[in-house]
Amino acid sequence: AQTVTQSQPEMSVQEAETVTLSCTYDTSENNYYLFWYKQPPSRQMILVIRQEAYKQQNATENRFSVNFQKAAKSFSLKISDSQLGDTAMYFCAFMNSNTGNQFYFGTGTSLTVIP
Amino acid sequence: EAGVAQSPRYKIIEKRQSVAFWCNPISGHATLYWYQQILGQGPKLLIQFQNNGVVDDSQLPKDRFSAERLKGVDSTLKIQPAKLEDSAVYLCASSLDWGSSYEQYFGPGTRLTVT
Numbered sequence: 001a002q003t004v005t006q007s008q009p010e011m012s013v014q015e016a017e018t019v020t021l022s023c024t025y026d027t028s029e030n031n032y033y034l035f036w037y038k039q040p041p042s043r044q045m046i047l048v049i050r051q052e053a054y055k056q057q058n059a060t061e062n063r064f065s066v067n068f069q070k071a072a073k074s075f076s077l078k079i080s081d082s083q084l085g086d087t088a089m090y091f092c093a094f095m096n097s098n099t100g101n102q103f104y105f106g107t108g109t110s111l112t113v114i115p
Numbered sequence: 116e117a118g119v120a121q122s123p124r125y126k127i128i129e130k131r132q133s134v135a136f137w138c139n140p141i142s143g144h145a146t147l148y149w150y151q152q153i154l155g156q157g158p159k160l161l162i163q164f165q166n167n168g169v170v171d172d173s174q175l176p177k178d179r180f181s182a183e184r185l186k187g188v189d190s191t192l193k194i195q196p197a198k199l200e201d202s203a204v205y206l207c208a209s210s211l212d213w214g215s216s217y218e219q220y221f222g223p224g225t226r227l228t229v230t
Contacts, residue, residue, distance in 0.1 A: 004157075033217050045158075045206070045221040091157050095217055101146060101210070102171050103219060105157035 002027045002094050006106035013082045014114050020067075021077045021109045023092030033095045034068065034075045039108075040088040048090070051075065082113045117141065119222035121207050127228045133195035136225045140188070140209030146170075148219065149182055149192050150206040158206055164190065165212070197229045 003026045013019035025034070036048040051059045051068050058066050063083075067076045079086055092106040120139040128134050140147050145166050150158035161180065162172040167187040175182070179198070184190040194201055204226050208219040 006157075035218075037221075044223045045208075047218050050218065097217065101212065101217060102160060102163060103148070105159070107157045108155075 002029075002096065002104045004092050004094050004104050004106040006092055006109050008109045009107070010110045010112070012112040012114055013079075015082055015084060017082055018078060018080045019082055019111065021079075021090050021092075021111065023075045023077070023106055025073050025075065025092075025094045025104075027073070027094065027096065029096050029098060031096075031098060033097065034066075035093040035095065035103075036064070036066070036075075036077045037091045037093060037105075038086075038088045039091065040085075045091070049077065079111075084113050084115060087111060087113045119207055119209055119220050121205075121222035121225055123225055124223060125226050125228075127230065128197055130199055130229050131196040133193065134197055134227065135191050135193045136205050136207075136227075138190045138192070138207030138222060140190075140207070141220055143211070144209035144220070145187075145212045146210045147184055147190050148206075148208040148210075149190070150208065152204045152206055152224070154203070161192070161205075194227075197227075199229050202227055202229045 005024045032053045034051045037045050038048045039045040049061045063080045065078045089108045091108045094104045147164045149161045152158045161175045162182045163170040164184045182192045204224040206224045207222045210219045
């Protein structure tokens, strides 16, 4: 089974500053997908950003970008110009498209943006 | 487009009682997932359907949990009898299976409290 590790249970950042959330994973597969999901308090989970393992270029979505290090099996999320609405739980997830598209989630990082 | 619908949103039952949750995925989504999310943890996959067939139910406690997706559209998850440790949010998600669209769309979840 795949494992996803998020070593930062809680983080905080000042509004307008930049923060990086870390994620590592363990797999023997070569083709897979990685995701960051956001779960605001009492609200449903939404996709923040997605990275295909076969792509060398790091994915970017507006203020959100990733640092994908395939050899190191690392997938960190950088949030630039942090906003109060970024306060949420952030989950890193791994999906292997070769074995039925099962998703594996990390334990999450609780991010608080401080005004 | 309409999102993933789940009901009920909240449920409180006593241990040893039974409970059922319902999920209606986004129209056209072939894959449906049920997750259990215990407070402070990441979602754990319970069962994954591809149309009306089961892809993965390896983490489903089959002595008390059951799920079905008879017509390949909506799905029900049942717990009978419930235990205290079943208290969690039960998330339903759906996804397309073609191209690169592996994004999961999550419902609002059902918060179960077992007393």
